[in-house]
Amino acid sequence: MTQPSEIERLIEMMAKLPGLGPRSARRAVLHLVARRDAQLAPLARQMQLVADTARECTNCGNIGTADLCPICTDPRRANGQICVVETVADLWAMERASVFSGRYHVLGGTLSALDAIGPEELRIPQLVARIDEEAVREVILALPATVDGQTTAHYIADRLEERVALTSLAQGVPIGGELDFLDDGTITAALNARKPL
Amino acid sequence: MTQPSEIERLIEMMAKLPGLGPRSARRAVLHLVARRDAQLAPLARQMQLVADTARECTNCGNIGTADLCPICTDPRRANGQICVVETVADLWAMERASVFSGRYHVLGGTLSALDAIGPEELRIPQLVARIDEEAVREVILALPATVDGQTTAHYIADRLEERVALTSLAQGVPIGGELDFLDDGTITAALNARKPL
Numbered sequence: 598m599t600q601p602s603e604i605e606r607l608i609e610m611m612a613k614l615p616g617l618g619p620r621s622a623r624r625a626v627l628h629l630v631a632r633r634d635a636q637l638a639p640l641a642r643q644m645q646l647v648a649d650t651a652r653e654c655t656n657c658g659n660i661g662t663a664d665l666c667p668i669c670t671d672p673r674r675a676n677g678q679i680c681v682v683e684t685v686a687d688l689w690a691m692e693r694a695s696v697f698s699g700r701y702h703v704l705g706g707t708l709s710a711l712d713a714i715g716p717e718e719l720r721i722p723q724l725v726a727r728i729d730e731e732a733v734r735e736v737i738l739a740l741p742a743t744v745d746g747q748t749t750a751h752y753i754a755d756r757l758e759e760r761v762a763l764t765s766l767a768q769g770v771p772i773g774g775e776l777d778f779l780d781d782g783t784i785t786a787a788l789n790a791r792k793p794l
Numbered sequence: 795m796t797q798p799s800e801i802e803r804l805i806e807m808m809a810k811l812p813g814l815g816p817r818s819a820r821r822a823v824l825h826l827v828a829r830r831d832a833q834l835a836p837l838a839r840q841m842q843l844v845a846d847t848a849r850e851c852t853n854c855g856n857i858g859t860a861d862l863c864p865i866c867t868d869p870r871r872a873n874g875q876i877c878v879v880e881t882v883a884d885l886w887a888m889e890r891a892s893v894f895s896g897r898y899h900v901l902g903g904t905l906s907a908l909d910a911i912g913p914e915e916l917r918i919p920q921l922v923a924r925i926d927e928e929a930v931r932e933v934i935l936a937l938p939a940t941v942d943g944q945t946t947a948h949y950i951a952d953r954l955e956e957r958v959a960l961t962s963l964a965q966g967v968p969i970g971g972e973l974d975f976l977d978d979g980t981i982t983a984a985l986n987a988r989k990p991l
Contacts (some may be wrong), residue, residue, distance in 0.1 A: 599850070601845055601847075601857070601858055601859045601864075603840070603844050603847055603848070603859060604844055604848060604857060605842045605846050606840055607841060609841075610833070610836065610837050610840055611837070613833065614822040614825060614826070615818075615821050615822055616813075616814065616818040616821055616822060617813065617814070617822070617827050621812075621813040623846070623883065623886070624812050624883065625811040625812055625813060625814070627857075627882055627883050628812050629811070629841070629844075629882070630844065630848050630857055631882075633844075633848060634845075636807070636810065636843065637841055637845040638841075638842065638845040639807065640804075640807050640808070640841060641838050641839075641842040641845055642842070642843035643800070643803055643804045643807055643835060643836075644804060644826070644834055644835075645835065645838040645839070645842070646800055646804075646832075646833065646842065647800050647801055647804050647823075647826075647827065648830050648832075648834040648835040648838055650798075650800055651798070651800070651801060651827050651830060660801060660824075660827055661796055661798050661799070662798045662800060667798075678865060683826075684825055685819065685827075686824050689820070725887065742908075765837035780797075785863050791892075
């Protein structure tokens with residue numbers, strides 16, 4: 598072996614990241630090793646800092662650096678709406694759109710009989726508890742349009758029915774989308790949900 | 795902002811790695827934050843370890859953890875051959891092929907008038923010095939088949955002429971390559987260098 602074992606080990610660890618494989622991990626590590634003081638050492642320190650400080654918000658499951666995330670501690674966001682998302686990435690995507698001013702609830706996955714993921718694994722009991730605690734009027738289900746995502750949405754709807762208003766994100770043609778490139782399901786959904794001009 | 799600044803900063807740093815952008819960096823960081831103890835903290839420690847220990851071999855420019863890399867300290871590899879490569883990644887690629895048993899010399903780039911990279915920036919004086927020091931008989935130029943790569947090869951050939959045998963990697967059809975997918979230059983090179991069966 599020409600690669601020292603320390604570097605070999607770092608490449609193996611980097612190759613486990615989503616979106617990277619052995620080849621791109623090698624490239625990234627060589628890039629970093631050539632910039633030890635300017636990039637590698639600061640990146641190592643930042644990772645350690647995040648490893649030490651990041652934690653899940655005990656209320657909504659968002660990632661933060663305290664027991665409660667900035668959204669859950671912001672009184673302006675207690676507007677009686679909770680948007681239920683699958684992952685923290687989905688929460689961030691919603692926040693980038695800057696269109697929702699309520700709070701979130703991150704499930705951390707979707708119900709899956711195959712993977713033996715039940716309601717207890719998904720913070721669904723915590724969601725049910727928040728309805729009363731936070732005087733929630735509306736729960737917006739922003740779950741993926743997959744079989745598991747929709748199963749999860751139906752399960753949550755069953756649990757919360759008659760206690761809050763339940764809505765879900767609209768389905769249809771994405772902004773900038775061309776019909777020619779859309780799948781049949783999306784076109785069907787968009788046609789069925791057509792609106793008067 | 796919903797992303798805590800520590801995580802935001804980590805995403806920015808990861809997004810600077812080759813092969814990653816803001817989107818894939820966010821995905822990788824979320825993956826790591828969800829596995830703080832199992833992946834993030836060990837990765838941070840490994841990066842710090844590499845940042846502290848990795849250094850360039852003073853003889854050949856390979857990456858190692860001592861002043862001289864394992865190849866330069868291995869007496870069996872002092873066979874009078876030096877293979878000149880552009881980057882450490884190229885050196886590793888040669889080593890994976892397990893076909894070369896001599897030593898290497900990593901230039902760290904190619905001559906480039908545009909980027910003002912001259913021989914002094916490229917460890918070329920060190921290469922010239924090694925010819926006598928290590929009783930080198932043959933220098934194999936394994937430089938990229940680009941204009942800058944070939945300029946560099948010619949420059950080195952001029953400097954070393956009449957002191958050592960100079961060779962370069964053969965150009966032609968790659969193993970498993972289909973003619974239909976090859977560029978004209980490769981086909982021309984392969985035809986010009988055709989061999990009797």
